[in-house]
Structures are given as C-alpha cells and as structure tokens.
Amino acid sequence: xxxxxxxxxxxxxxxxxxxxxxxxxxxxxxxxxxxxxxxxxxxxxxxxxxxxxxxxxxxxxxxxxxxxxxxxxxxxxxxxxx
Amino acid sequence: xxxxxxxxxxxxxxxxxxxxxxxxxxxxxxxxxxxxxxxxxxxxxxxxxxxxxxxxxxxxxxxxxxxxxxxxxxxxxxxxxxxxxxxxxxxxxxxxxxxxxxxxxxxxxxxxxxxxxxxxxxxxxxxxxxxxxxxxxxxxxxxxxxxxxxxxxxxxxxxxxxxxxxxxxxxxxxxxxxxxxxxxxxxxxxxxxxxxxxxxxxxxxxxxxxxxxxxxxxxxxxxxxxxxxxxx
Numbered sequence: 001x002x003x004x005x006x007x008x009x010x011x012x013x014x015x016x017x018x019x020x021x022x023x024x025x026x027x028x029x030x031x032x033x034x035x036x037x038x039x040x041x042x043x044x045x046x047x048x049x050x051x052x053x054x055x056x057x058x059x060x061x062x063x064x065x066x067x068x069x070x071x072x073x074x075x076x077x078x079x080x081x082x
Numbered sequence: 083x084x085x086x087x088x089x090x091x092x093x094x095x096x097x098x099x100x101x102x103x104x105x106x107x108x109x110x111x112x113x114x115x116x117x118x119x120x121x122x123x124x125x126x127x128x129x130x131x132x133x134x135x136x137x138x139x140x141x142x143x144x145x146x147x148x149x150x151x152x153x154x155x156x157x158x159x160x161x162x163x164x165x166x167x168x169x170x171x172x173x174x175x176x177x178x179x180x181x182x183x184x185x186x187x188x189x190x191x192x193x194x195x196x197x198x199x200x201x202x203x204x205x206x207x208x209x210x211x212x213x214x215x216x217x218x219x220x221x222x223x224x225x226x227x228x229x230x231x232x233x234x235x236x237x238x239x240x241x242x243x244x245x246x247x248x249x250x251x252x253x254x255x256x257x258x259x260x261x262x263x264x265x266x267x268x269x270x271x272x273x274x275x276x277x278x279x280x281x282x283x284x285x286x287x288x289x290x291x292x293x294x295x296x297x298x299x300x301x302x303x304x305x306x307x308x309x310x311x312x313x314x
C-alpha cells in the first residue's frame with residue numbers, strides 16, 4: 001500500500017504579553033489515508049516576524065499590531081547586553 | 083435494607099475452569115498483590131475460560147495500550163499534605179498536565195549553514211522546556227559576523243514581572259582538530275530567542291561566537307546548545 005507524508009498545522013496558540021504565536025506542525029505518515037506515524041515540529045512567530053502559513057498570516061495581521069511590535073522591540077532592547 | 087446487586091464471584095482457581103456467557107461479569111475474590119483493590123473484574127465472551135480481566139495496570143499485568151487523557155487534564159499526584167485544603171485535588175503543584183516532544187529549526191544569527199547541518203529537538207514536561215540543538219560546519223558554511231542570537235525556539239519563555247531572572251543555556255563548541263570550548267547564553271524573557279552565546283565572561287558584547295571565536299571554525303567543527311527554560 002502506498003505511503004504518503006504530509007505536514008499540517010495542528011495547533012496555533014497566542015501566548016504571553018506580546019502575543020507570540022506558537023505553531024505546532026504535525027508531520028504525518030499515512031497508509032491508505034490512515035495516520036500510522038506522527039511527529040511534531042514547532043516554531044514561534046514573534047511580533048514583527050512573518051510566516052508562510054496562510055492561517056498564521058491571518059493571525060499575525062490580527063494580533064501583531066504596530067503597537068505590539070513596538071512594545072516587543074522595546075522589551076528586547078531593555079534586555080540588551082549585560 | 084436496600085436492595086443489593088452482587089455479581090458472580092469466585093477464586094482464581096474457580097475462574098480458570100469457568101466460561102461465562104457473552105456479556106456476563108464476574109469478580110475474582112482472592113486479592114493477590116496484582117489485583118486492585120479487592121479483586122479483579124472479568125468480562126466474559128462465551129468462549130474464554132476465566133473471562134477477560136479489567137485491570138488498571140500492575141507489575142505483573144501491565145496495560146498494553148497508552149493511557150489517553152483529554153485536553154487540559156493530566157495526572158494529579160498526592161502531595162501528602164495533612165490539611166484538607168492541601169488535597170491533591172485542589173493543588174496545581176502536583177498536577178503533571180503536559181508532555182510533548184518534537185523538533186524545531188534553530189536559526190543561528192550571522193551564520194550561513196551552506197552544506198553543513200543543523201538540528202533542534204525539544205521535550206516539554208509541564209511548563210519546563212528542555213532544548214538540544216546545534217550545527218556542524220560544512221565546507222561551504224560561513225560566519226557573517228558575531229552570532230548574537232539563536233532563534234527559532236519551540237516555545238516562548240516566561241517574562242516574570244519585575245524579575246531579571248533569566249534561563250541559563252550551555253554551549254559546547256568542538257574544534258575537531260583540537261579541544262572543546264564551553265560557553266553560555268540565556269533565553270530572553272518573553273521571547274523565543276537565545277541571546278548572546280559567548281565564552282568566558284560577557285560584557286559589552288565581548289567573547290561572542292564568531293568565525294574566530296573561540297577558534298577558527300573549519301569543516302566538521304560543531305556547536306551544541308543545551309538548556310532548559312520555563313514556557314510562557
């Protein structure tokens with residue numbers, strides 16, 4: 001039976017004060033359409049960053065406003081070199 | 083006296099020679115250490131002598147399938163408190179509510195992987211994230227400047243109000259032609275980024291990793307990064 005592989009975005013969370021978008025992708029191996037193996041891959045989209053995923057892009061547009069991006073940049077600046 | 087329902091019951095030896103009807107339930111009444119708590123429930127199928135045991139998992143009879151929990155729930159351990167208010171059912175400190183493992187793609191600032199390789203794996207237990215990542219130089223890998231950040235972490239770190247406490251990260255840089263060098267870094271609060279991987283002391287941007295620090299990097303030299311941080 002043919003095996004196929006697909007990657008789906010299976011969880012998107014907005015966390016923290018600066019609306020970081022945590023994305024979990026499920027990498028699935030399927031046999032006859034049934035998932036027989038799965039692993040996870042994660043990434044985080046910080047304010048000011050982009051994503052290739054259309055669903056994530058829509059969320060970015062909604063929660064990463066210019067004010068949020070500016071506040072996050074200020075937050076990082078405050079943690080600059082020790 | 084209220085009516086009472088009692089199922090068919092008997093010893094293990096008696097069950098071994100008993101084949102119940104399909105759907106019939108019986109109880110093994112001798113309480114050996116591998117039965118809980120006062121015996122063992124058997125469901126019968128009309129063909130299997132002794133029936134099919136329903137057990138929660140013991141040393142001699144472990145479960146053979148995964149335990150699957152619903153979203154947002156976990157395992158609540160006894161906290162051994164003496165007060166009712168400390169009951170394990172009300173204290174979150176004893177709740178193991180998350181586990182996940184997977185991969186992530188670290189991004190090393192001012193570093194061109196070329197035909198080298200990078201890797202990143204994580205384990206999350208509760209809100210504690212353990213990361214292990216790194217790169218190995220290929221013949222076309224190159225540094226474009228100082229490596230002041232490592233991005234792409236799988237979870238955003240906490241950003242405790244009024245606290246400057248940060249999560250320490252350890253680095254190991256291996257020169258295949260000579261010795262290893264140790265370094266340190268930190269996960270930025272409220273971010274998914276490791277800042278300032280460096281060797282020795284760090285002040286004013288000194289000792290950051292670069293094409294010549296801590297050694298002149300060549301093919302097959304590698305850097306591994308390991309540490310833990312609390313997720314937001």
